[in-house]
Amino acid sequence: GENVEQHPSTLSVQEGDSAVIKCTYSDSASNYFPWYKQELGKRPQLIIDIRSNVGEKKDQRIAVTLNKTAKHFSLHITETQPEDSAVYFCAASTGNQGGKLIFGQGTELSVKP
Amino acid sequence: GAVVSQHPSRVICKSGTSVKIECRSLDFQATTMFWYRQFPKKSLMLMATSNEGSKATYEQGVEKDKFLINHASLTLSTLTVTSAHPEDSSFYICSVPMGFTSSGRSEQYFGPGTRLTVT
Numbered sequence: 001g002e003n004v005e006q007h008p009s010t011l012s013v014q015e016g017d018s019a020v021i022k023c024t025y026s027d028s029a030s031n032y033f034p035w036y037k038q039e040l041g042k043r044p045q046l047i048i049d050i051r052s053n054v055g056e057k058k059d060q061r062i063a064v065t066l067n068k069t070a071k072h073f074s075l076h077i078t079e080t081q082p083e084d085s086a087v088y089f090c091a092a093s094t095g096n097q098g099g100k101l102i103f104g105q106g107t108e109l110s111v112k113p
Numbered sequence: 114g115a116v117v118s119q120h121p122s123r124v125i126c127k128s129g130t131s132v133k134i135e136c137r138s139l140d141f142q143a144t145t146m147f148w149y150r151q152f153p154k155k156s157l158m159l160m161a162t163s164n165e166g167s168k169a170t171y172e173q174g175v176e177k178d179k180f181l182i183n184h185a186s187l188t189l190s191t192l193t194v195t196s197a198h199p200e201d202s203s204f205y206i207c208s209v210p211m212g213f214t215s216s217g218r219s220e221q222y223f224g225p226g227t228r229l230t231v232t
Contacts, residue, residue: 001173006156034220043206043223044157089156097170098145098162099210101221105156 002027004092006104014112019080021107023090024072030092033066033073034101038087047088048075080111116140117209119224126197127232134192134227136163136207142187143209147221148180151204163190163207197231204228 003026013019025033034049050057050064050073057064061080066073077084087108091101116139126132136146144165149157161182162170169182179201181193194201208221 043225045223046220049220087154098147098164099221100147100159100162101208102159103157106154108154 002030002092002094002102004090004102004104006090006107008107009105010108010110012110012112013080015080015082017080019075019077019084019109019111021075021088021090021109022072023074023092023104024070025092025102026071027092027094028071029094029096032093032095032099033064034091034093035062035064035075036089036091036103038089038106040086044089077109080109082111082113085109085111117207117222117224119205119207119227121227122225123228123230125230125232128198129196131193131195132197132229134194134205134207134229136190136192136209136224138188138209138222141209141211141222143190144187145210146184146190147208147210148182148190148192149206149208151206151226153204157206160192194229197229199231202229202231 006023031052036044037047038044048062061078063076087106089106090104093101118137120135146163148160151157160175163182163184165184171177184190204226206226207224210221
């Protein structure tokens with residue numbers, strides 16, 4: 001089955017700096033890659049996603065890149081703010097089995113003011 | 114967007130008892146729902162896919178007789194932790210997939226989660 005690896009597990013940056021989180025996946029049939037943000041004690045919230053027919057997608061300060069050949073994708077957050085502090089999860093899906101998602105291990109991002 | 118609720122939000126039970134957790138899709142009919150388990154500061158581990166009208170599909174390593182799933186209707190799935198033990202203490206979250214839109218987006222809406230503590 002699918003396996004998603006995520007790095008780093010923790011990331012600390014200064015406010016205004018950029019943050020990059022990387023994920024790799026194992027199943028070449030995966031074609032959908034969302035990123036979720038989870039604040040302490042709250043439910044995960046979708047922040048950006050990318051399909052396999054696209055190499056890059058941007059939404060304001062957040063961007064995601066996908067290298068399908070290498071089976072890895074990354075989340076880029078620019079001009080980080082303290083409110084970006086949270087745990088971020090990448091995930092992968094083949095779209096089958098109801099669209100089930102396999103999540104990476106998570107990255108705890110801390111943005112220091 | 115769709116709203117997903119879970120009940121209860123927190124539950125404490127004694128070892129050996131069973132606990133039922135409900136997941137409701139409030140404005141979307143869901144033939145499929147997913148159940149995840151999350152340990153503190155850890156990832157969401159997919160436990161099973163709840164299928165309306167058929168048996169749940171369990172992920173490898175998840176005991177189906179331990180974690181009973183019933184997709185009672187298009188808006189309700191329940192997870193029952195049977196004969197609970199302290200190691201079952203965890204955060205359980207359900208999600209409802211919206212399916213793929215024409216733009217390729219496939220958002221899953223997560224419930225608020227249920228904190229289970231087994232004493």
